[in-house]
Amino acid sequence: MSKSGVIHFFLFFVYALAQVLLLKNLVLFNTAFCFLYVVFILLLPVETNNLLLMLIGFLLGFTIDIFYDSLGLHAMALVAVGYVRNYWLGVITPQGGYDSGVTPTLASNGLQWFLIYSIPLLFFHHTILFFVEAAGFSRFGFTLLKVIMSLLFTLSVVLILQYFSIERRR
Amino acid sequence: MERLFKFVYKYRAFFTFLLLQLFCAWLVVENNQYQSTRYFNSSNRIAANIISTSQNIREYFALRDINTELAGENATLRKQLDERNQLIEEYGLSQLKNAVIINRFEYISAKVINNSTNQYKNFITINKGAAQGLTPGMAVISQQGAIGKVKSVSDQHAVLISLLNIDDHVSSKIKRTGHFGTIQWDGTDPRLIDLRYIPRHVNPAVGDTIVTSGYNAVFPEAILIGIIKDVKLSEESPFYQIKVELAQDFSKLAFVEVVKSNLRAEQDSLEVTTKGIQR
Incomplete structure (x- = not known):
């Protein structure tokens, strides 16, 4: 396993534990959830294989599900994100392409690119998560409110953490 | 046959995706069954x-x-x-x-x-x-x-x-009048719960106590659930729409x-x- 592989192996547990011990209890206005663990999939190196992304997504989602008592729900949403991620990266390739071994972070591609990258994927994840949980569209309005509020909350936390990690690297 | 394998291999990402999603969907459905999965939940x-x-x-x-x-x-x-x-x-x-x-x-x-x-x-x-x-x-x-x-x-x-x-139903009654209904959450406000199937001829009032009915043998009779906070009756509906304020604050359990x-x-x-x- 390479050095980055070892780091990601530990990060897996850091994200999972942070989610189930800390962020699970952090819900604003009854609607805004923070699903930081999605970022683990988003921030894996650019050339990571689709299959591997889905597999990691499944494992992480399944772990989260055990603690949320919602078996299959988070796994489903995260596998979908893992599948879509590389196609989306391909669509929004910056001029000159990605450097080899680079991770798609704010530091490597700038704020605007990072927003374009993360917002649709987070929205996609939250939409699947909340609508599957609501088991249909009977609570459409409230579920959509949850999706949007959670998107804003998660995105703010992600951006704050991204800026922190830039500072550290300098 | 070989072409089939090649086809599957070429679109292996998509097929893996499909397989995992089906598996997850099965887990979700399975988990919704009452008294289901034993090991993969927070009690393991x-x-x-x-x-x-x-x-x-x-x-x-x-x-x-x-x-x-x-x-x-x-x-x-x-x-x-x-x-x-x-x-x-x-x-x-x-x-x-x-x-x-x-x-x-x-x-x-x-x-x-x-x-x-x-x-x-x-x-x-x-x-x-x-x-x-x-x-x-x-x-x-x-x-x-x-x-x-x-x-x-x-x-x-x-x-x-x-x-x-949202999947849980509890048989309950209005303590004052003795009429039966069903308690079910609508998924929005954790302090309020809906009381359903109270027919038109009943006169529920704000402040009435709602207790369990003891009809389903799960709950003992007359366990407090909450107090009616809001009563609505639309023209064509056969039942009242009643909001009950829960006696127990679930966030402080x-x-x-x-x-x-x-x-x-x-x-x-x-x-x-x-x-x-x-x-």
Whole structure:
């Protein structure tokens, strides 16, 4: 396993534990959830294989599900994100392409690119998560409110953490 | 055949995706069944230990509130006991004891180690399990009111379906008028719950007490659920739309009691035989 592989192996547990011990209890206005663990999939190196992304997504989602008592729900949403991620990266390739071994972070591609990258994927994840949980569209309005509020909350936390990690690297 | 393999290999990402999604969908459906999956939820040993540790740390900061609440509960119970004793003395009832009726319900105290109120399907994890005699289907109450029922048990822990779960229905009644309805959460506000199927001719009023009906043998009769906060009746609807304010604040749940009904098997088997005769 390479050095980055070892780091990601530990990060897996850091994200999972942070989610189930800390962020699970952090819900604003009854609607805004923070699903930081999605970022683990988003921030894996650019050339990571689709299959591997889905597999990691499944494992992480399944772990989260055990603690949320919602078996299959988070796994489903995260596998979908893992599948879509590389196609989306391909669509929004910056001029000159990605450097080899680079991770798609704010530091490597700038704020605007990072927003374009993360917002649709987070929205996609939250939409699947909340609508599957609501088991249909009977609570459409409230579920959509949850999706949007959670998107804003998660995105703010992600951006704050991204800026922190830039500072550290300098 | 070879071309088929090539085709599958070429689109392997898509097929893996499909396979994983189907598996997840199956898990979701399976998990929605009442009394389902036993191992992959927060009552499994590793998960429960992690949650327990975290809860122990958090609980330290809530000790003052919990103590006040428990002391208050003690005082209330002592008062009730005194009243009951006085009645027994006054009417000379101390000889009339039916052990079966008196021991109809046993209460097992448990600590809440995991709880949520904001999802559509909320579950509660407690630190008592099969080793203490819990089985799926038992009712869970707190000093303030009804909490939910046991969904699955592991050796030392159990997962409960909270009243705040869009799939949960509880038979209940308006205490003042005695009319029956069903309690079900609509998934939005964790302090309010819906009372359904109260027909037009009833006159529910704001402030009426809602209690469990005891018709389903899960909950004992007359466990408090809440107080009517809002009553609406639209022109064409056959039923009232009633919002009930929950007696128990679910976000502050610390200790609960699991109700073990010793006559439940008898009631259930009687009802089953009766239904058999009707058909």
